[in-house]
Amino acid sequence: MSALDASPDARRGDFEIVPPGSRFFALPSPFPMKRGGVLHGARLAYETWGTLNAARDNAILILTGLSPNAHAASHEGNPAAGWWEGMLGPGKAIDTARWFVVCVNSLGSCKGSTGPASIEPGTGEPYRLRFPDLSVEDGADAAHALVRALGIERLACLIGCSMGGMTALAYLLRHPGGARSHINVSGSARALPFSIAIRSLQREAIRLDPDWNQGHYDETRYPESGMRMARKLGVVTYRSALEWSGRFGRVRLDSDRRHDDEPFGLEFEVESYLEAHARRFVRQFDPNSYLYLSRSMDWFDAADYAPDAQGDRVAAALASIRIERALSIGVETDILFPLQQQEEIAEGLAAGGADARFAPQPSPQGHDAFLVDIERFGTAIGGFLAG
Amino acid sequence: MSALDASPDARRGDFEIVPPGSRFFALPSPFPMKRGGVLHGARLAYETWGTLNAARDNAILILTGLSPNAHAASHEGNPAAGWWEGMLGPGKAIDTARWFVVCVNSLGSCKGSTGPASIEPGTGEPYRLRFPDLSVEDGADAAHALVRALGIERLACLIGCSMGGMTALAYLLRHPGGARSHINVSGSARALPFSIAIRSLQREAIRLDPDWNQGHYDETRYPESGMRMARKLGVVTYRSALEWSGRFGRVRLDSDRRHDDEPFGLEFEVESYLEAHARRFVRQFDPNSYLYLSRSMDWFDAADYAPDAQGDRVAAALASIRIERALSIGVETDILFPLQQQEEIAEGLAAGGADARFAPQPSPQGHDAFLVDIERFGTAIGGFLAG
Known part of the structure; x- marks a missing residue:
């Protein structure tokens, strides 16, 4: 072979x-x-x-x-x-x-x-x-x-x-x-330092999640909230304010898509867009791998x-x-x-x-x-x- | 009176x-x-x-x-x-x-x-x-x-x-x-939606901190990591990439200021700058107040x-x-x-x-x-x- x-x-x-x-x-x-x-x-x-x-x-x-x-x-x-x-x-x-x-x-x-x-x-x-x-x-x-x-x-x-x-x-x-x-x-x-700062925050979000557990997570105990935050922060920096102003403006979610029972829950379309991106990502990428690749970019x-x-x-x-x-x-x-x-x-x-x-x-x-x-x-x- | x-x-x-x-x-x-x-x-x-x-x-x-x-x-x-x-x-x-x-x-x-x-x-x-x-x-x-x-x-x-x-x-x-x-x-x-997105993430960081506890924290159980994350994200958007490139470049922390025992810990000056800002802020601002004021800006x-x-x-x-x-x-x-x-x-x-x-x-x-x-x-x- x-x-x-x-x-x-x-x-x-x-x-x-x-x-x-x-x-x-x-x-x-x-x-x-x-x-x-x-x-x-x-x-x-x-x-x-x-x-x-x-x-x-x-x-x-x-x-x-x-x-x-x-x-x-x-x-x-x-x-x-x-x-x-x-x-x-x-x-x-x-x-x-x-x-x-x-x-x-x-x-x-x-x-x-x-x-x-x-x-x-x-x-x-x-x-x-x-x-x-x-x-x-x-x-x-x-x-x-x-x-x-x-x-x-x-x-x-x-x-x-x-x-x-x-x-x-x-x-x-x-x-x-x-x-x-x-x-x-x-x-x-x-x-450059702005990008380093963004990636550092993404890594911190993962590391702060108790379920990251110094890298020892599994299917039942997975750092989902840390990964969601890291991904959302990524998406914010992957797109542009200009695009979002045209695309989302200040449009609110329909009442059936809001979580009004949850304090400070989603209200604007742009928040729902980030949420959807995060959901598609979290269980599709290994958190430790994310940390390693992210840091390699800072170092280069x-x-x-x-x-x-x-x-x-x-x-x-x-x-x-x-x-x-x-x-x-x-x-x-x-x-x-x-x-x-x-x-x-x-x-x-x-x-x-x-x-x-x-x-x-x-x-x-x-x-x-x-x-x-x-x-x-x-x-x-x-x-x-x-x- | x-x-x-x-x-x-x-x-x-x-x-x-x-x-x-x-x-x-x-x-x-x-x-x-x-x-x-x-x-x-x-x-x-x-x-x-x-x-x-x-x-x-x-x-x-x-x-x-x-x-x-x-x-x-x-x-x-x-x-x-x-x-x-x-x-x-x-x-x-x-x-x-x-x-x-x-x-x-x-x-x-x-x-x-x-x-x-x-x-x-x-x-x-x-x-x-x-x-x-x-x-x-x-x-x-x-x-x-x-x-x-x-x-x-x-x-x-x-x-x-x-x-x-x-x-x-x-x-x-x-x-x-x-x-x-x-x-x-x-x-x-x-x-506009970019600012709404940033503030939404800041609020999410606070809400995700288990010590936020739906607003019922106290001195001993305070959402410190959520507030740190929110503040760091704020500082990233309060300053500019241009300024940071000139100010921090890719300068590393001296070895005595690094946390080499901590995986993925601070390494660059810009990370230490964010950390210092977060430290000065966390216990100086009420997390619930932050959530309320932040959301009021999205609404206006x-x-x-x-x-x-x-x-x-x-x-x-x-x-x-x-x-x-x-x-x-x-x-x-x-x-x-x-x-x-x-x-x-x-x-x-x-x-x-x-x-x-x-x-x-x-x-x-x-x-x-x-x-x-x-x-x-x-x-x-x-x-x-x-x-």
């Missing part, structure tokens, strides 16, 4: 939620982690679309944000719509008739790749907080190992969205020559790769990357990964010699625009890939 | 925190509340600076944000610096050598005015959730009663900051002719006062206000009360015939800029008052 078709039947942790039709890649074992420690018998869940050509030069790798799984779009093995369904498929912006597309579930996630919810070899128990410190770089290294195992020397394009934008930069910094081109979607070269700093200790180290690190073409795209209404961060990426890559384009979009939807404003993002990404 | 010098010795609730040197105004009893119910024996804490002239036409009333007390600046009765110390005093922007300045603690607060933490007459127990529904309008009506009791027919200027900007508009809408001029500081004519909508049901009802309501001059001031980096809301106020008041000026400021500090960027705000406010 090839490492690319590792057994999907290994015992799973209670909080691992793996989409049907996933494939599994057995990572080299032991797999060394950037901040210390190793993983034994770890794997990545991944999915593919299209066909790798004989020259092996038509591959695109997609690195995701914090919460998505590898199911970016429907395929034969799983006809359900994926998280980027409008973007990916035959004839779409990322045209799977032309490209061989791989999407990987991040290392440390709970959607099929090894993470804190996975069973730790030798113990038969979930890792929980025994999982080693997770860095964005570990996700990049793991994804790179998968790409090489697929027989791809050099990606035609490396695409990273949100957290995946960080992972993509880590990939390019640590694996020179790994891609001919790069699309950074609402990403950043390092976390491209400046760590600057050739010199002086000057603008982020710019210097980005300029050390050698790629032919790049697109850095984002939106004006993004408060979590503000537009200047995408501009910084484009300028840094351009300074390194890339034909790099910064493409600010007027989408009102905030950070999540890349998931919903397929018209604008698809046009920009499709145009870049066709070029 | 005059209603203006009500006894400060009435029994206080455990969570009422009254600055020394406060004066107390006994509200007319029963005091009717907008959404129903009445208060018996209620009072307002207030402080004054300067001297009311013989014509009684040099009075300025200051209405505060959610959390401040009436101690806006030092005076003989309390030499401690107030929350607007740089703005208010002899020779300062709000020149107490010229103006008779009154600052009132909002009805429903816990800083000396009657609120959920106060003892309910007849029961000997704090109101807690038996306090009637609180509206911004109730605060406006109570402040108006104080002003009239002080012998002031018409304020020279009504100043409202943040929540107080809403209260000030309610004052002008419900008490026509109540002021010759108005300064609205980082205020809004109604809550100037459109309720529109003469017609059609068209832009906020604009129409604002245009129904008759004042001579107005200043609406705010900052570009405010995400909680965005600048368009201050522009809307200026335009609405101008449509009503006021000489109304919109004064956007480039302060980087976000919503809290009026508290800290005294140079810019003092210049604008002082200039307006001198005019």
Whole structure:
């Protein structure tokens, strides 16, 4: 059996939620982690679309944000719509008739790749907080190992969205020559204090929930309120005030949807929207995994790769990357990964010699625009890939 | 004894925190509340600076944000610096050598005015959730009663900051002719869904804390973690990403200030800053009072006062206000009360015939800029008052 078709039947942790039709890649074992420690018998869940050509030069790798799984779009093995369904498929912006597309579930996630919810070899128990410190770089290294195992020397394009934008930069910094081109979607070269503060509060909400219990929860005692709060706070920062003003205004819930018996219960549509998002999320994501991935984003700093200790180290690190073409795209209404961060990426890559384009979009939807404003993002990404 | 010098010795609730040197105004009893119910024996804490002239036409009333007390600046009765110390005093922007300045603690607060933490007459127990529904309008009506009791027919200027900007508009809408001029500081004519969402999460954090106990906490069992979370979330939205990038960057805490034994504990300066803010707040504000005041902001909508049901009802309501001059001031980096809301106020008041000026400021500090960027705000406010 090839490492690319590792057994999907290994015992799973209670909080691992793996989409049907996933494939599994057995990572080299032991797999060394950037901040210390190793993983034994770890794997990545991944999915593919299209066909790798004989020259092996038509591959695109997609690195995701914090919460998505590898199911970016429907395929034969799983006809359900994926998280980027409008973007990916035959004839779409990322045209799977032309490209061989791989999407990987991040290392440390709970959607099929090894993470804190996975069973730790030798113990038969979930890792929980025994999982080693997770860095964005570990996700990049793991994804790179998968790409090489697929027989791809050099990606035609490396695409990273949100957290995946960080992972993509880590990939390019640590694996020179790994891609001919790069699309950074609402990403950043390092976390700024506003984003760190938001994520810190999300983690605190989970940690404060008595049912988190230092990571030792189970199905019957699960930190539901902490996860709900973390998700709601996330959604607040994923969208934009502008979009919500137009979408919800000050519309009240109908009386039959209100909880008037509950003091200070839901009253406005926007509160109900947050509640619905939280409900869909809480039991679908492992709380410990959330903590690990969230913290890895705070830690990431491209400046760590600057050739010199002086000057603008982020710019210097980005300029050390050698790629032919790049697109850095984002939106004006993004408060979590503000537009200047995408501009910084484009300028840094351009300074390194890339034909790099910064493409600010007027989408009102905030950070999540890349998931919903397929018209604008698809046009920009499709145009870049066709070029 | 005059209603203006009500006894400060009435029994206080455990969570009422009254600055020394406060004066107390006994509200007319029963005091009717907008959404129903009445208060018996209620009072307002207030402080004054300067001297009311013989014509009684040099009075300025200051209405505060959610959390401040009436101690806006030092005076003989309390030499401690107030929350607007740089703005208010002899020779300062709000020149107490010229103006008779009154600052009132909002009805429903816990800083000396009657609120959920106060003892309910007849029961000997704090109101807690038996306090009637609180509206911004109730605060406006109570402040108006104080002003009239002080012998002031018409304020020279009504100043409202943040929540107080809403209260000030309610004052002008419900008490026509109540002021010759108005300064609205980082205020809004109604809550928009982003702000509602943030406040909803703050309230949820408090309500989720088991020690909130449906409002029945005490000194030994106090919803500390809920209040900490609410305050941190508040501070995140009171400041700006821009300011924090310059101020904290990615600076780490020294090892002796970190809690490395605590999983996912504090690591960055920005996290420690939030923690310090939360610590200073939690036992200094009554949780139930916070819930009531927070919700009153969500409810406020100037459109309720529109003469017609059609068209832009906020604009129409604002245009129904008759004042001579107005200043609406705010900052570009405010995400909680965005600048368009201050522009809307200026335009609405101008449509009503006021000489109304919109004064956007480039302060980087976000919503809290009026508290800290005294140079810019003092210049604008002082200039307006001198005019």
